[in-house]
Amino acid sequence: MVYALHLNGPLQPRGRWKADECSIGRALDVVGTRSALLILREAFYGTARFDDFVERAGVSQPVAAARLRELVMNGLLERVTYQEPGQRARRGYRLTEKGAGLLPALTALMQWGDRWLAPAGGPLAILHRECGEPVQAELRCSAGHRPEIGELELAQGPGSLTESP
């Protein structure tokens, strides 16, 4: 079974173009480290304080500081001051709309890990609160179909591709 995507006519032969400006590459320029993605995971799981990011993402203080700074600089997290009842005001971090837009990618990684790396099932599940059903990241086309990989095609988008020398 071959799992590669079909290449749309203008993308053939494959040797003629490079995906340098591909949005996957651009996304990985911003979140292409394990530590960045673990810190984003923790933000989705309700972590806000620096010390909690360090402990829960399992990274060193300098790594957490560098990643949090980059994620703020790139607009995925924002610094906030918050106050819990009876406690003093604290500085922390929370997801922006841009950062929150990565939930489908993290959900897809979770379900892949559940399927392939967690024989007893994963320790956490994402549910739709209203109906209690588990939530998955799934591939759908705008017409509502759920294509298999063999039914997918890679085509040129509006942005420009790099020609290969």
Added chain:
Amino acid sequence: MVYALHLNGPLQPRGRWKADECSIGRALDVVGTRSALLILREAFYGTARFDDFVERAGVSQPVAAARLRELVMNGLLERVTYQEPGQRARRGYRLTEKGAGLLPALTALMQWGDRWLAPAGGPLAILHRECGEPVQAELRCSAGHRPEIGELELAQGPGSLTESP
């Protein structure tokens, strides 16, 4: 607007557990580098030969060799011998079912990059061949709803969580 997930009762307070065994963390142990994800992207885009992975993923030969070895060892790619008409047999790599299972995660990264990092639109698009419509990775529950982040809940799964000291 707060973009964190609601925590299901047993997951409160947040300080009591750690997501050490979370399937996102496990997945990132396998594909938590920019170079691994770019090599997988190239495999989906039809790249098979070592030299082509080096050039198209834009990584050095030692990095490509290390990542390809790890991806084969972890069962995401497999080594194959293939022969194009009129050419000699060549050794290459192709995605396994396990590796191909990461397409929703890569598609989600692509659409996030298209949305937030590519003002003119991305250079590539994934289409459903049969109907020609663009394909997206979207969050759906088993009942078919498309919940917003605020309607999602993080709950315990079948695997066990680490208790925080």
